[in-house]
Amino acid sequence: MLSLLGLARKSLSRVAIAITALTVAACEPVSTTGAGGPAIDTNAAVPVALLVPSGSGQASDELLARSLQNAARLAIADLGNVKVDLRVYNTSGQPAQAAAMASKAVDEGAKIILGPVYAQEANAAGAAVASRGVNVLSFSNNGDIAGGNVFVLGPTFQNTADRLSRYAVRQGTTRIMIVNDRDITGEIGRTAIQQAVGRAGGTVVASESYALSQNDIMSAAPGIAAQAKSSSAQAVFFTAASDKALPLVTQLLRDNGVAAETTRYIGLTRWDIPSAAATLPSLQGGWFALPDPGLYSQYQARYQTAYGEAPPPISALAYDGIAAIGALVKQGQSDALTGRRLTQGSGFVGVNGIFRLLGDGTNERGLAVAQIRNNQVAVIDPAPRSFGGAGF
Structure with a gap:
């Protein structure tokens, strides 16, 4: 859909x-x-x-x-x-x-x-x-x-949620709303975010969900937007993937008055996959986490040279x-x-x-925090290079 x-x-x-x-x-x-x-x-x-x-x-x-x-x-x-x-x-x-x-x-x-x-x-x-x-x-x-x-x-949801929650709280973004898909993956993601925000010293001020159909998302969006505004959420943390519900739900929330100037969008999934996601108006200014881009780009280049095709992540x-x-x-x-x-x-x-x-x-990975800016991905907090680094 x-x-x-x-x-x-x-x-x-x-x-x-x-x-x-x-x-x-x-x-x-x-x-x-x-x-x-x-x-x-x-x-x-x-x-x-x-x-x-x-x-x-x-x-x-x-x-x-x-x-x-x-x-x-x-x-x-x-x-x-x-x-x-x-x-x-x-x-x-x-x-x-x-x-x-x-x-x-x-x-x-x-x-x-x-x-x-x-x-x-x-x-x-x-x-x-x-x-x-x-x-x-x-x-x-x-x-x-x-x-x-x-x-x-x-990469686990918990590790990603912890990294992003710590970064958000350090930036003064402490009042966070969770919006999740109403399926098993979304519920697991919601729980991970709840735990991560609490550990980081933030507060989950609201939590809403939607069923995974276009009509249901459109019906749920006004209520979700109203809750984001009434709770004075500084950020909305989404579980949705950028190739699934994320484009629609974020655009509908923007259309319903959840302004980018007052409410940051944060993603539990990779917003650089597919690459077209970075061009979505509703994601501009949003934060997400990704592996160390410098090391990974070296790997991509070597793999391409060795095997003549790009590697799946x-x-x-x-x-x-x-x-x-x-x-x-x-x-x-x-x-x-x-x-x-x-x-x-x-x-x-x-x-x-x-x-x-x-x-x-499970595992713990050193992730970078990135932001969508002008239709491109920009790293705003580098991946740590040791487990004593700022990301931990």
């Missing part, structure tokens, strides 16, 4: 991207995951299983599978003396197949599993190998499946996973791939910037 708004989904020389463990001192997260993991031979190539969604019959899954393999191999090429034996297994995007492939990978010697993509797959894969002490670094961003031997590498998670594995193996410890080592507080550096795996299986 929102395709009527005309938003369609939409790349040198080699630039070295360092893969290394951060050495800045940091507090270790409290661990609720198992601290275990298989011992590795530090003098041999480490067997790593990569689970990809190839075989589902969906063109989008084949693209994902190819890009994840490409990114992982690009990362392995940067490891220097650290050797990784990458073994690829196809899951067809199905939980049962993911579980079977995870078990097969461990049978064949894998010491850690990278992937799969989808939350139910990752949950099944983790369960299949939990009793064998092998950890799973999934590409999911669903924190509900994290814990035990399963970690999520994808999710592919960078495969690079980051290999980055973490390589950094730990480089330390020369036989317990490099245990939960205790994976959750080292100093974290890692990947092509999305700094990140660390937390004891509950």
Whole structure:
């Protein structure tokens, strides 16, 4: 339905991207995951299983599978003396197949599993190998499946909400209204924002939602706008994606008197994807978070040069996973791939910037805060380069 708004989904020389463990001192997260993991031979190539969604019959899954393999191999090429034996297994995007492939990978010697993509797959894969002490670094961003031997590498709503809420409060924007899609994703996003605003020292002054149809959004907009004004909200924090409900709901709120001069718009999702979103009049002046653009642009250029096509953003998670594995193996410890080592507080550096795996299986990423200005994306608060940085 929102395709009527005309938003369609939409790349040198080699630039070295360092893969290394951060050495800045940091507090270790409290661990609720198992601290275990298989011992590795530090003098041999480490067997790593990569689970990809190839075989589902969906063109989008084949693209994902190819890009994840490409990114992982690009990362392995940067490891220097650290050797990784990458073994690829196809899951067809199905939980049962993911579980079977995870078990097969461990049978064949894998010491850690990278992937799969989808939350139910990752949950099944983790369960299949939990009793064998092998950890799973999934590409999911669903924190509900994290814990035990399963970690999520994808950017979580909570991490994004925390970053933006801290920034907003530092700028004096403390009275925040939440507007969310009335679906599971929207509800998860709303909860993340509520928690983040409270932790940052702000106040959620109102919360409204809408059903996901054009007519329902149009019907709900006047009431949402009235609530934004009556609550004296300084900002409205949206859960909607820029290729879905966001263009319509933000424009309707502007049309109903929620003025850009008095009410900031903040986004839980990426407003630079698709690129056409930056041209929307209703988003001008709005804030959102994104990975370190400098590091990511280097990755994009290298990937384009190596493979002749632009990488999907999710592919960078495969690079980051290999980055973490390589950094730990480089330390020369036989317990490099245990939960205790994976959750080292100093974290890692990947092509999305700094990140660390937390004891509950989720992650913390160093994000930049950006603003839509004159139809372009401008970074207004850079991504931190260590976990002692301003973003944390």
